[in-house]
Amino acid sequence: MTKDYKYIEDLLERFFDGETSNEEEKELYRFFSREDIPEHLLPYKQVFHYFESELEEELRQVTEAPQTDFRTEQKPKKHWLALAIGVAASLLILLMLSPLFMKETSFNPYEGSYIVRNGKRITNPEVIRSELEATVRQALQEEKEASRLFTCLSEQEQQYDLIEQQIEQQQEEILNSFSDKGLREEVKRILKME
């Protein structure tokens, strides 16, 4: 008896190993839909019956799906999905921006600054902020003024150097106009005295 059903048993083994072709599977379904199934193969009848009914159900759903009212059934699902995606995206953006935001708001450009009045150190930024800003303004103004003065003095110095050079040139020209050596020495002495 077992020998007679050897082919079916082989098919079954290959079926559960996932090696059967569509035709072979159809053959198995056909076999298990029969009434005269040997006793040792009876447990598989239930299994194939189950598979068959599931497949039928799936096929029915696929074929019936376009006939259903797509808009009324799918719209709420889509709506919730869009809402969920939106919330998730917002949360993600918030999470990503929050460290930057925190960093931005907590930044104190005068961190570590303080003022001392009668030997007492005051560090409260709200109390000393205006004082600190005034200090920065004044110090930079003084430095700017000093730099301007320095530039001015440097320019004056350059002008003096230029005038000195011009005087020396003129003296040289005057001296060279005297051919007599003695007279030239006398004029040179007079010019140096002045």
Add this chain to the structure above:
Amino acid sequence: MKTKRLIVVAILLIAGSLSTELFAQDAIKALVQKCENMENVNVNIVRNRNKETRKVERTITSISFSNNEALVNEFIAAFNKDKEMTDQEIENRSNGKVNNIFYRFGNTSYSFTQGEEGSGSISIIERSDNKKDVE
């Protein structure tokens, strides 16, 4: 042996020049430190931080006082002591009295102004790099 001596001399010279630079502003700095613990002397220390790096890019020290002729003289003496190593120096006097002094040592600038009746003010700007403020 000769090479060794030369190396030692070179190291001593380099160390000497470095220490002179380091101690160039010592007299003024020591006096500024002293002012922090004095009564009737206003001291403001401003640390300007860069918004992006959060590092201090400029420290401004401001000191002001009045009715303290002794402190005015101490500051003038300190400025004179540190005068040698300045990169830029401006001194404004009238009738022998110091009105203003301005020194620059690298990235640091010092300015001193003498007012009436023993009053004086000092500003020190220290920059962390070579960048100058554009106002």
